[in-house]
Amino acid sequence: MHCNIPVFIPQLACPHACIYCNQRYISGQITAPSLQEVKTTIDTYLSTLSEDDEVELAFFGGSFTGLSIEEQNNYFSVVKPYINSGRIKSIRLSTRPDYIDEQILDNLKANRVEDIELGAQSLCDEVLLYSQRGHTCGDVERASQLINSYDFNLGLQMMIGLPLDTKERSVATAKKIVSLGAKTTRIYPTLVIDRTVLAKLYREGKYQPLDTEQAIDWTKDVYKVFAEAGVKVLRVGLHPSKDILSGKGFLAGPFHVSFFELVLSSIWKDKLSSLPKDVSEIYVNPSDINYAVGYGSSNKKMLQAINPKIKFLQSSQVPKGDFLLR
Numbered sequence: 001m002h003c004n005i006p007v008f009i010p011q012l013a014c015p016h017a018c019i020y021c022n023q024r025y026i027s028g029q030i031t032a033p034s035l036q037e038v039k040t041t042i043d044t045y046l047s048t049l050s051e052d053d054e055v056e057l058a059f060f061g062g063s064f065t066g067l068s069i070e071e072q073n074n075y076f077s078v079v080k081p082y083i084n085s086g087r088i089k090s091i092r093l094s095t096r097p098d099y100i101d102e103q104i105l106d107n108l109k110a111n112r113v114e115d116i117e118l119g120a121q122s123l124c125d126e127v128l129l130y131s132q133r134g135h136t137c138g139d140v141e142r143a144s145q146l147i148n149s150y151d152f153n154l155g156l157q158m159m160i161g162l163p164l165d166t167k168e169r170s171v172a173t174a175k176k177i178v179s180l181g182a183k184t185t186r187i188y189p190t191l192v193i194d195r196t197v198l199a200k201l202y203r204e205g206k207y208q209p210l211d212t213e214q215a216i217d218w219t220k221d222v223y224k225v226f227a228e229a230g231v232k233v234l235r236v237g238l239h240p241s242k243d244i245l246s247g248k249g250f251l252a253g254p255f256h257v258s259f260f261e262l263v264l265s266s267i268w269k270d271k272l273s274s275l276p277k278d279v280s281e282i283y284v285n286p287s288d289i290n291y292a293v294g295y296g297s298s299n300k301k302m303l304q305a306i307n308p309k310i311k312f313l314q315s316s317q318v319p320k321g322d323f324l325l326r
């Protein structure tokens with residue numbers, strides 16, 4: 001089994017102020033973990049994992065390579081013994097496109113980093129500028145090319161529903177991410193978090209986030225671009241921090257703990273909504289069964305309203321994403 005040990009490096013490493021970002025509420029953490037805390041996190045996770053698990057250490061949160069090389073190496077020095085013993089296989093991290101250069105990549109290569117995820121967020125310069133990202137599409141292109149030339153696994157994360165974003169721009173961003181050679185992606189609908197510029201705009205009536213239905217609709221189109229191109233979607237929707245779950249700091253936007261399931265259910269709803277009336281059995285791959293049946297059995301109920309005898313069955317012979325009718 002593949003497992004990630006997540007270590008959050010919050011906004012501390014980041015001098016930027018993207019209009020939607022408040023790491024305190026998003027990650028539930030404001031200070032960078034000490035080296036001892038990182039070691040404790042690793043030991044705690046490893047104690048629950050089997051020796052056969054393939055384990056990766058993941059530095060998430062702010063912008064890892066925004067730390068000085070010395071600070072980066074301090075964190076790597078904690079992971080190194082676990083890598084040398086084979087208990088941890090590799091490191092992945094997330095960072096900003098403008099914090100990538102040859103010196104940084106040489107150092108990451110020497111420390112067994114294999115996966116680098118960049119927060120691209122949008123590949124429309126107007127959207128990036130309004131969101132005060134502090135980088136352009138050109139920066140994402142340059143960083144992506146450099147990362148690929150070093151043979152790291154490139155990930156490009158994107159957001160939907162930022163100010164000035166449209167569904168067409170989001171789909172264009174996804175297509176560009178594919179063309180830049182990303183192997184993985186994450187899709188985050190924009191949420192309005194308190195104590196951000198976006199919160200101010202929202203309170204002044206100058207920004208309206210997507211509602212859940214719109215966010216599902218946009219995400220479906222973006223997801224299909226990635227699915228067709230074989231880009232692995234690692235996550236859809238923000239990982240809920242305790243603060244967001246309790247509503248503290250969360251003002252508005254399409255947050256749902258099962259957002260990905262809602263998106264996949266809706267994709268399956270589209271696939272199944274015009275079946276011939278005499279179908280009584282639908283075979284799907286076991287990995288698709290929950291999404292085919294639908295969130296809260298919504299797709300099954302939709303079909304049973306037309307034919308009460310219709311059944312979903314699992315068959316590993318049906319390719320993933322496909323279905324067979326009887």
Ligand code: SF4
Nearest residue numbers: 014016017018021062
């Ligand atoms: S670059 Fe990342 S961590 Fe820094 S302010 Fe923007 S979203 Fe937050």
